Amino acid sequence: MRTLCVATLFVLACMGAALAAESPDCAVAAHLVNAEYRLPRVAAAIAQAHNLDIVVIGAGSSTLIGPGGADLAYPARLQQILSKRLPDVKTKVVTNVKSRRSAAEMAETFEKILMEEKPALIIWQSGTVDAITGVDPEDYRATLDEGVETLHAGGADVVLMNQQYSPRTESMIAIQAYADNMRLVSQQREVPLLDRLAIMKHWSELGTFDLYAATRKVEMAARIHDCIAQLLADLIHDGVKLARAQPKAGQ
């Protein structure tokens, strides 16, 4: 009952607000987005080439199903937001997204993607499928670690993205070990992490979004993807700023 009411309210609320402008709701989680690490290749691409090619590599939670879903999902939204924020840079976000794909399966496509797209930035979302199928968390960590190394060697910066917070399935999918391992790789390889899990949990606790809601409608999902895209743009912005401030550190 509660979920039904909330869902209805959301639908009404979303009709006007969705996708209009950058939503202030998202900002309540802004403190959870910390770019501690630099994005030097992105900074160089913007400064020198005025050209920013990004590839999003992920599984089902990097897109939305249904007609027009891909346009509402965060990769498409990210392209729009970045184009607006960086008007004199030609921004392109390509997706390599397929449902039910583990991190290891994604890593197999890296060489090809690096060759074909030559992106300055790869956004790598993973973890849910690995948790569902019970991939050994240590193997998962090794996959991430080697994957980041491959991408760096191929000339791309990396942003890692962890799982969604999904309260209904929380007691069925043990995601924490995978999220912890991703954080570890992020720290050891010094790549920024978009902690989607913590961000969405924070929204759920504050009541920004009702993540328990059972609905077939795509409105709330679209708003959440929009927010994720905004926070991702913030993270990229911070990483670039950091790279400009400390151009020599790291690579």
Place this chain on the structure above:
Amino acid sequence: MLNRRAQIRSAPDPSDPHPPIPPAAPAAPAAAPQRDLRLDLFRGIALWLIFLDHIPSNVVSWATIRNFGFSDAAEIFIFISGYTAAFVYGRAMRERGFIIAGARILKRAWQIYVAHMFLFVIYMAEIAYVSSSFENPLYHEEMGIFDFLKQPDVTLIQALLLKFKPVNMDVLPLYIVLLLGFPPALWLLLRQPTLALVSSAVLYALTWHFGWNLPAYPSGSWWFNPFAWQLLFVLGAWCALGGAERIGRFIRSPVVVGLAIVYLLFAFFIVMTWQFSALAAFVPRWLSDAMYPIDKINLDVLRIAHFLALAAITIRFIPRDWPGLQSAWLRPAILCGQHSLEIFCLGIFLSFAGHFVFNELSDAVVVQVLVSALGIALMWAAAALISWYKKIEGRSPGSRSKPPDADLAGGEA
């Protein structure tokens, strides 16, 4: 090890550190003063912590020990289970031989297997319910968990083989495997305790070196690697069979207690850096490279050390005859610890039920606290009920000749 301190403090009966418990003695804590109630107490507390930790996003679980150090309730549970298993079946093996004791151990493993399958059915009911009642385009990827329902034949068979183990249902399969391997381990522990302990440590080291583990379904391996976790179980058994006396003086020495305190503080600081990322800057790179990842699956050395430090402090400051053990306040935990298999299963069920309440009613903080408190109260009530059953059954004619059941020595699972 846990009764180490007691033997020094009270030291009334050096000839027999584990006087036999009269079969007629009911499981009520006060009626059997010679049993080490600390084992029941800490296993009961471990069961509560496991329950609290298994409710996802439960605020109360912030208070559980895993947020203050490297080890968690699983270590306490497995160690004490090894201790009590050796205590009960060691006596049986000495008195009635390898075959009888081994048969009883296997019977216990079978009981635990049945209990595990019962919990599995509850889990399947839960995901079946959620899969039919919940839908949201946002969670398209997460819905992959329901694929298990599409292939019930494979899922059920893999579950019966203990290869498919849902979230939070890994402890009982570990315990089953530990008991299956326990008869020969116990045989050796009774004859060559030091050799048995060294063998266990060698198996642990080889497991780390070669990456041994049991396979899981649909991929990966066991979340509690039995080849690694056996070390804690055998260590508990070794302590129960006289090892505790041998290392007692060492454990109580000010140096060891001091080191334990320093290590616990160190672990506390490290764990705090996980919560407050600003603190992480104080952890030097070489240290974090050496420490991480702290591997729970293979029972990381840092976790063992943390558990041993906790045990050393406990033994130092809570003697076996500590009057608090008789107080009404600790009685609920002691009662729960005395019926550990039943209460463990109930705790897993209640954690599912608690999560269900969060989903269907509310996950407000006050609800989380209430659900946690109510769950512990139900565990206590169930333990009291089981004790009562044991008592009335113990009084029925003919039952006195039965061998003492495992729970009399502090339960099994």
